Amino acid sequence: MTGPMRPAFHEGQVLAAADLTATVEYARGLSARHARHLHEWGVAEGLGLVTEPRTDPVSNDRYVEVRVSPGYAVDGTGREVVLTEPVVLRESDFEEVNGADPARDKEKEPYPVFLAAADREPAAPARPDSCGGTGASTRVEESYEISFGRLGEERTVAERQPPAIGDPPVGPSNPWRILLGYVRWVGGHFSGVETEARGVPVRYSGVRADIVSAQSGSLTLRTGQSAQEGKPAVVLSGGDQPGLVFGLYQGGGTVDPLLTMEANGNLKIKGSFEGTMPAGSTLVTSGTATDGMLLPLPTGITAQQVADGRVVVHVHLTPRTPPALGESLLYIPVEATVDDDLRVRCRARLYDLTDRTGGVVERPGAADFLVVATVTATNGGG
Structure with a gap:
């Protein structure tokens, strides 16, 4: 096996x-290998x-x-393709390729446009010189x-x-085509352009690297x-x-930090934090609710997760007694429940011991709640 052959010269x-x-x-081979293997x-x-x-x-x-528009691209063989001036797409070229396409409605689907490198002889080839030259061109237009x-x-x-x-850069017999985008065709004319169709977008060049240093x-x-x-x-x-900062650019070109990770591991976030939890995780929220109130879910838990069975919710209610009722009033909670929608049903009865008629008043009550949400072991961590 041999490697690339580098020309060498000597006196005489x-x-x-x-x-x-x-x-x-x-x-050319050196440049092509660099572009082919160090870049996309x-x-x-x-x-x-x-x-x-x-x-x-x-x-x-x-x-x-x-x-x-004018621009620059590199094909998959590492060859450069350069357009120095705008190029108008000809409708006759489109008709020649897709004009007789009865299988589909051309007005509904965008058609691809490709760019490929090509070698051509210059418009004015060199003339034979006085030393018996052949007159062949001494230049190749890329x-x-x-x-x-x-x-x-x-x-x-x-x-x-x-x-x-x-392998050397691609030759004219097997051009490497680069997708530039798509055109739409209506009534014998172009009607618009697209950058992606049928899941295939325009491909842009990139870099292959394990280390990027500044x-x-x-x-x-x-x-x-x-x-x-x-x-x-x-x-x-x-x-x-x-540190590491993720944010959005402001008008002066500075970055407004939305998420910051400091060198000591501290994480600062603007806004709420949402994400999946591993199986067995438990989140808790608590507070006081009155009759008819919907209980909140712990932060990070959604109603859809509960409905899908990915999260199991446990609720504990403790009826509250008003702080000052008077010595002759007797306050007795008679109901403290929650339905499938996490709506509280809390009722209490108030007895007046001085009322000889035995009057009883029923009214809405309040309860302290504890909501515990547990991620099930079969939900895949979500």
Whole structure:
């Protein structure tokens, strides 16, 4: 087995075209392997599908013109694809691929748009020189090809496997297609664009790494290329106050901390905390309820969990006696129950010992409650 061959030169050597080509191919292979194995392939910058409203001069129908914006991508073989100017998608190209598609209603499904690298000869090839040159071109344009796909064809692109480690960048006979998005087609024109269809979104480039280090002592992860107000960010800080912060960007570019983990393990949260509990966990809440009141569930327990049987609720009620009734009044609780909806039923009777008619008054009462919620052992921890 041999590794990559690096060209070497010596004094007095006659350089053939193959020697110079080998120099270029070695550099291309080095760059391709770096991009292929240290990064995830996909769109790196731009290349979005942009629409511009238009009107059909014959039918007066409204439609959109679709352009691919300038940008940069890397395919699965490590080859770069560069668009320096916007490219207008031609409706005739779409019709050529999908015009005779009677199996589906084209107005309901978005169709994929692909980008692939392509080699082309420059428009003006070099002329033969005075030393008997062949006149063959001495340049190759690393160009591109934009094409439309049939419905569902985006899945073959998403599932394609990268080449072996030693393989060169993709050649023109087997182009690696990159999904740019989807177009909708109505009445012979484009009607809109999408970035995802049938579970396959546009793929963006990424990084493969087990370690990411920051030179400034602070590492930030965010969802956009720039800090945008209201967007989330994760900040890992070192220095004098090390910690981990999750929050949202404010107008000045600072992060409003919603969750902070300090170096000593302290956790600070703005808002409530919700999550699954392991089997056997117990939560408790208590207080005082009057007749007709719904008892609250402990924090973190939902009515749906109780209804599904994932949580078992136990309730204990202790009737309360009014603090001052007078020596001649007798207060006797007669009912302190709770129904399946956790609604309290609490009644009491009041006897006046000085009333010779034996009058009895029944009225709503109050009770101290204790609600215990236990996660069952068969709920999978949820």
